[in-house]
Amino acid sequence: MPAQPTMPMGNGYGLGETETKSIFVDTDEFSQNVEFITYELELGYDNWSAEEVLKSVLPTDIPAVTGFSVVGHVAHLNLKETHAPYKSVIGEVLLDKHMNLQSVVNKTDNIDNTYRNFAMELVAGKDDMNVTVKENGCTFQFDFSKVYWNSRLGTEHERVISSITPDTVLYDVFAGVGPFAVPAAKKLATVYCNDLNPHSYKFLSRNLIANKVKGEYKSIIWMVGSSSKT
Numbered sequence: 178m179p180a181q182p183t184m185p186m187g188n189g190y191g192l193g194e195t196e197t198k199s200i201f202v203d204t205d206e207f208s209q210n211v212e213f214i215t216y217e218l219e220l221g222y223d224n225w226s227a228e229e230v231l232k233s234v235l236p237t238d239i240p241a242v243t244g245f246s247v248v249g250h251v252a253h254l255n256l257k258e259t260h261a262p263y264k265s266v267i268g269e270v271l272l273d274k275h276m277n278l279q280s281v282v283n284k285t286d287n288i289d290n291t292y293r294n295f296a297m298e299l300v301a302g303k304d305d306m307n308v309t310v311k312e313n314g315c316t317f318q319f320d321f322s323k324v325y326w327n328s329r330l331g332t333e334h335e336r337v338i339s340s341i342t343p344d345t346v347l348y349d350v351f352a353g354v355g356p357f358a359v360p361a362a363k364k365l366a367t368v369y370c371n372d373l374n375p376h377s378y379k380f381l382s383r384n385l386i387a388n389k390v391k392g393e394y395k396s397i398i399w400m401v402g403s404s405s406k407t
């Protein structure tokens with residue numbers, strides 16, 4: 178029986194053999210002794226991505242689940258009505274496949290309220306929306322169910338923050354939980370920030386303190402000229 182060279186299984190799929198060994202082959206001997214065999218490789222759940230699993234378990238006549246946002250340990254889905262009967266399995270597969278996630282929520286309403294947070298339902302994992310997010314060298318803690326946060330604004334926040342100097346005076350109206358105000362104050366700017374949502378204001382104030390900002394800042398809960406005050 179000719180010696181079988183051990184081939185690297187680059188992606189670790191199947192066979193349980195992932196070790197790579199160097200072998201020296203005498204090409205004459207190799208061409209005489211080598212034989213090609215057919216090997217049946219079985220791929221299972223562990224080898225599939227979340228997208229592949231969902232594509233295979235969900236009915237073919239409903240739209241594919243295409244992406245989700247991540248806010249701390251929470252995955253935020255925007256499912257269609259046709260996904261409703263399968264939302265639990267969708268959530269469980271995402272938790273299984275993304276080790277950084279602990280909760281999966283689905284948006285149940287459009288953002289149309291003053292505070293710009295949205296109604297959500299837990300579809301899998303733990304019912305804890307207190308998240309920690311890092312952005313522009315700062316840490317933000319907040320209850321995602323009660324305030325506005327959009328991970329896709331990170332680049333825009335960074336663009337503005339990059340132009341801040343210690344001479345800057347920043348009036349951050351509608352400041353949310355502080356993605357402009359906190360890093361600006363950290364860069365020694367003078368910052369005035371406010372938000373109408375009492376929850377945003379609470380987390381904004383905490384985030385200013387927690388990030389040990391050295392700039393001058395003043396956070397206020399309501400805005401002069403706003404239609405309502407809390």
Ligand SMILES: C[S@@+](CC[C@H](N)C(=O)[O-])C[C@H]1O[C@@H](n2cnc3c(N)ncnc32)[C@H](O)[C@@H]1O
Pocket residue numbers: 291292293325326327330350351352353354355356357371372373374377399400403404405
């Ligand atoms: C789209 S969010 C933007 C938050 C933040 N700038 C960010 O980038 O994450 C708008 C914020 O404005 C706040 N807001 C709405 N009306 C307001 C008002 N009249 N005065 C102060 N803040 C207000 C909401 O509570 C919400 O946090």
